[in-house]
Amino acid sequence: xxxxxxxxxxxxxxxxxxxxxxxxxxxxxxxxxxxxxxxxxxxxxxxxxxxxxxxxxxxxxxxxxxxxxxxxxxxxxxxxxxxxxxxxxxxxxxxxxxxxxxxxxxxxxxxxxxxxxxxxxxxxxxxxxxxxxxxxxxxxxxxxxxxxxxxxxxxxxxxxxxxxxxxxxxxxxxxxxxxxxxxxxxxxxxxxxxxxxxxxxxxxxxxxxxxxxxxxxxxxxxxxxxxxxxxxxxxxxxxxxxxxxxxxxxxxxxxxxxxxxxxxxxxxxxxxxxxxxxxxxxxxxxxxxxxxxxxxxxxxxxxxxxxxxxxxxxxxxxxxxxxxxxxxxxxxxxxxxxxxxxxxxxxxxxxxxxxxxxxxxxxxx
Amino acid sequence: xxxxxxxxxxxxxxxxxxxxxxxxxxxxxxxxxxxxxxxxxxxxxxxxxxxxxxxxxxxxxxxxxxxxxxxxxxxxxxxxxxxxxxxxxxxxxxxxxxxxxxxxxxxxxxxxxxxxxxxxxxxxxxxxxxxxxxxxxxxxxxxxxxxxxxxxxxxxxxxxxxxxxxxxxxxxxxxxxxxxxxxxxxxxxxxxxxxxxxxxxxxxxxxxxxxxxxxxxxxxxxxxxxxxxxxxxxxxxxxxxxxxxxxxxxxxxxxxxxxxxxxx
Numbered sequence: 107x108x109x110x111x112x113x114x115x116x117x118x119x120x121x122x123x124x125x126x127x128x129x130x131x132x133x134x135x136x137x138x139x140x141x142x143x144x145x146x147x148x149x150x151x152x153x154x155x156x157x158x159x160x161x162x163x164x165x166x167x168x169x170x171x172x173x174x175x176x177x178x179x180x181x182x183x184x185x186x187x188x189x190x191x192x193x194x195x196x197x198x199x200x201x202x203x204x205x206x207x208x209x210x211x212x213x214x215x216x217x218x219x220x221x222x223x224x225x226x227x228x229x230x231x232x233x234x235x236x237x238x239x240x241x242x243x244x245x246x247x248x249x250x251x252x253x254x255x256x257x258x259x260x261x262x263x264x265x266x267x268x269x270x271x272x273x274x275x276x277x278x279x280x281x282x283x284x285x286x287x288x289x290x291x292x293x294x295x296x297x298x299x300x301x302x303x304x305x306x307x308x309x310x311x312x313x314x315x316x317x318x319x320x321x322x323x324x325x326x327x328x329x330x331x332x333x334x335x336x337x338x339x340x341x342x343x344x345x346x347x348x349x350x351x352x353x354x355x356x357x358x359x360x361x362x363x364x365x366x367x368x369x370x371x372x373x374x375x376x377x378x379x380x381x382x383x384x385x386x387x388x389x390x391x392x393x394x395x396x397x398x399x400x401x402x403x404x405x406x407x408x409x410x411x412x413x414x415x416x417x418x419x420x421x422x423x424x425x426x427x428x429x430x431x432x433x434x435x436x437x438x439x440x441x442x443x444x445x446x447x448x449x450x451x452x453x454x455x456x457x458x459x460x461x462x463x464x465x466x467x468x469x470x471x
Numbered sequence: 472x473x474x475x476x477x478x479x480x481x482x483x484x485x486x487x488x489x490x491x492x493x494x495x496x497x498x499x500x501x502x503x504x505x506x507x508x509x510x511x512x513x514x515x516x517x518x519x520x521x522x523x524x525x526x527x528x529x530x531x532x533x534x535x536x537x538x539x540x541x542x543x544x545x546x547x548x549x550x551x552x553x554x555x556x557x558x559x560x561x562x563x564x565x566x567x568x569x570x571x572x573x574x575x576x577x578x579x580x581x582x583x584x585x586x587x588x589x590x591x592x593x594x595x596x597x598x599x600x601x602x603x604x605x606x607x608x609x610x611x612x613x614x615x616x617x618x619x620x621x622x623x624x625x626x627x628x629x630x631x632x633x634x635x636x637x638x639x640x641x642x643x644x645x646x647x648x649x650x651x652x653x654x655x656x657x658x659x660x661x662x663x664x665x666x667x668x669x670x671x672x673x674x675x676x677x678x679x680x681x682x683x684x685x686x687x688x689x690x691x692x693x694x695x696x697x698x699x700x701x702x703x704x705x706x707x708x709x710x711x712x713x714x715x716x717x718x719x720x721x722x723x724x725x726x727x728x729x730x731x732x733x734x735x
Binding site for chain 1: 593
């Protein structure tokens with residue numbers, strides 16, 4: 107009788123390893139690839155140096171007005187001078203410390219989410235979802251605890267963009283989850299209400315939602331009843347985005363095998379517990395890319411509030427560009443606005459990727 | 472499976488169950504899927520501690536029948552009493568019954584986002600309201616009984632099929648059920664893993680658990696079952712204690728079925 111001994115595992119051959127092998131395999135694998143690599147390098151040589159020259163080498167940074175921008179390069183002076191306006195809008199200068207505190211709070215909530223080992227990270231996150239919007243609302247609106255009231259019509263710039271998108275994101279996800287569960291409910295009335303809500307809001311452009319919120323709604327309200335324009339826009343955005351969110355979440359719910367529902371039921375878990383403990387954690391994990399996609403879209407869609415007279419960061423940039431005391435600063439202004447949007451959207455994207463890796467627990471089922 | 476006909480002499484002595492302790496009582500139960508009559512006039516009494524094996528061709532309604540016992544499927548006519556509680560639309564009763572009835576599925580249905588230990592402790596914590604440390608202690612106890620305590624911190628996706636099914640059994644046992652339902656527990660397993668699951672089930676049977684088991688493992692039926700039930704086309708065709716069932720089937724349909732599954 108012979109015993110079966112498996113052969114030992116050997117390391118792979120050296121030529122398939124390391125940076126040199128990577129370059130050979132990805133950039134120089136065939137004559138066509140060599141030609142394409144050379145072409146790309148030449149193209150980069152044409153493009154990159156002029157950009158670097160314009161944006162950094164011959165750009166103007168200092169100074170306080172148009173006269174400082176005499177050179178050929180970018181006029182970053184414009185951004186520096188207008189920076190406060192881009193960030194705070196018309197928020198009164200002597201009250202801007204309140205906005206700064208709000209920014210610090212936001213940072214204090216967001217930064218730990220990127221540090222896996224941060225102590226009690228989940229509680230910080232929970233505060234971000236519940237306490238932070240309330241604290242920030244009190245802080246920014248004022249009128250209590252000796253804080254001078256600041257009308258929301260004076261809010262603007264990056265601060266307004268962040269308020270709109272943060273509240274939109276924090277509120278749209280839970281409402282979307284409830285709508286998605288409702289749409290899959292076995293109770294016909296609940297299902298009908300949810301389907302109607304989703305199809306109604308999803309079938310209307312956000313612009314018209316905002317228009318209706320700011321122009322038409324006051325017409326239907328009784329005399330004397332009037333609530334804040336910013337609040338109306340916020341509610342419009344939340345309704346609109348939660349309809350989208352509901353459909354994303356429903357996609358995740360449908361991907362959970364029937365066996366999971368059955369196993370939860372057989373163990374005696376009721377509807378809410380089996381949804382909350384078994385189904386939703388898996389479903390939401392599956393649709394993280396879709397959820398973050400919706401968040402990013404929401405973040406950028408907030409620029410539409412410009413049409414109802416709210417000045418978000420893009421609107422403050424546009425308003426400054428047409429200022430006659432500055433000439434030819436449109437490129438710098440738009441680049442700055444684009445950069446601000448990109449930083450936040452890229453941050454969301456990276457966070458979602460880290461979350462997906464963390465929640466990955468091996469194979470399905 | 473092949474030596475069943477020859478081993479009659481080695482059968483374990485029949486146990487005598489105490490009469491009257493009926494834990495499951497099914498009376499004139501009927502069920503339809505749309506127009507299709509899947510279960511036809513089912514009558515079945517299960518005694519406390521009884522081990523029943525249910526076999527039959529696919530589509531005969533055997534899975535559907537045991538799934539009616541914990542209301543994963545709804546019956547439309549007749550009555551089902553589990554431990555004296557009748558299954559109706561009353562959610563309270565359904566909850567009570569599901570606490571007392573454990574179920575093991577063909578495809579394990581472990582929760583992939585939770586560790587093995589969390590899978591086992593989840594229901595005791597949330598349904599029985601036990602403190603976490605007690606629930607986890609008991610979970611470890613049952614994981615030891617199914618012989619995989621060392622896997623407690625892993626996720627189900629990291630285990631083999633046989634290990635997953637043993638975790639599923641432990642998960643059910645953690646609720647300390649009075650009755651266990653097995654729905655083809657070994658059908659999705661590789662041949663080398665079937666034995667490890669059957670061993671656990673045999674041990675469980677020897678400890679006196681009331682078991683209803685849909686399976687094609689006739690060796691298991693022969694050594695463990697008190698009664699074998701044969702179903703076809705939604706009806707109970709024949710039921711008997713295993714020795715008589717395998718050696719002297721009375722119905723032609725049973726004979727045909729046995730000859731087919733024991734042919735090779």
